[in-house]
Amino acid sequence: MVALVEGLLKGGSRASGHRRAGDMVVCGLIAATVLSSAIRLWAELGCAPDRWLHRVSDPFISRALDAMHESPGRAWSVSELAQVATMSRSSFAERFATLVGQTPASYLTDVRMESGKQVLLREHVTIADAALQLGYESEAGFRRAFQRHTGVSPAAWRTRQRAQSVPAAEALPAA
Incomplete structure (x- = not known):
């Protein structure tokens, strides 16, 4: 053919x-x-990066999405994201919500939480360190946001993930 x-x-x-x-x-x-x-x-097959179609379909919104993913800990405002997208604030907010299906602030929270999961899996990173890296002013604020997003606290989530990654042979008690 x-x-x-x-x-x-x-x-x-x-x-x-x-x-x-x-x-x-x-x-x-x-x-x-x-x-x-x-x-x-x-x-x-899961090979496509998250939100790849949004990036392809609108180059202006794509710039803002890329900026949030590159610097999730930055204190982004809608005005700053609109500047990155080279759009007015109101046009950006409306277009973003239409294409992405959520507000820029809500999307940024999702990006921070997914980044937070990666940070929490690193050895010797405290929850306070993760909160700082992701732009939260306090550990408590990060904990609340993480719990709302995942349904469990950051510490419980990390413990569960680490337990799941232990090979079966290591998880069994010694005879």
């Missing part, structure tokens, strides 16, 4: 050596179908 499409794109069918009406349209549709299928599979 690929060889046939390649031949059609190069100037005609192999049988006749010339182009037929609609060859380019058919080849374009086949190429779009193959590409769409590959992208869908890539996303379904």
Whole structure:
């Protein structure tokens, strides 16, 4: 099939050596179908980065998303994110909510919580350290936000994750 499409794109069918009406349209549709299928599979297999489609669909909102992911601990305001996106504050907030499905502040909280999970898995990082890295003014504020987001405290979440990562042989008591 690929060889046939390649031949059609190069100037005609192999049988006749010339182009037929609609060859380019058919080849374009086949190429779009193959590409769409590959992208869908890539996303379904979990290979696509979070929110990748939003980044592709709107380059202005993409800038703000990238900024939040690069610096989740920064005290972002909607005005600052709008500046990054080179948009007015009101246009940015409306467009962001439409494309992403949540407000910039809510999205930033999600980014911070996901980053917080990664930080909490590191050895010798206290919950207070994690809170500071993620832009929270207090450990208590981080704890409350984390509990709202995950349903458990940061300490309980970390303990559970570490217990799940212990190989079965190590988890068994010595005989």
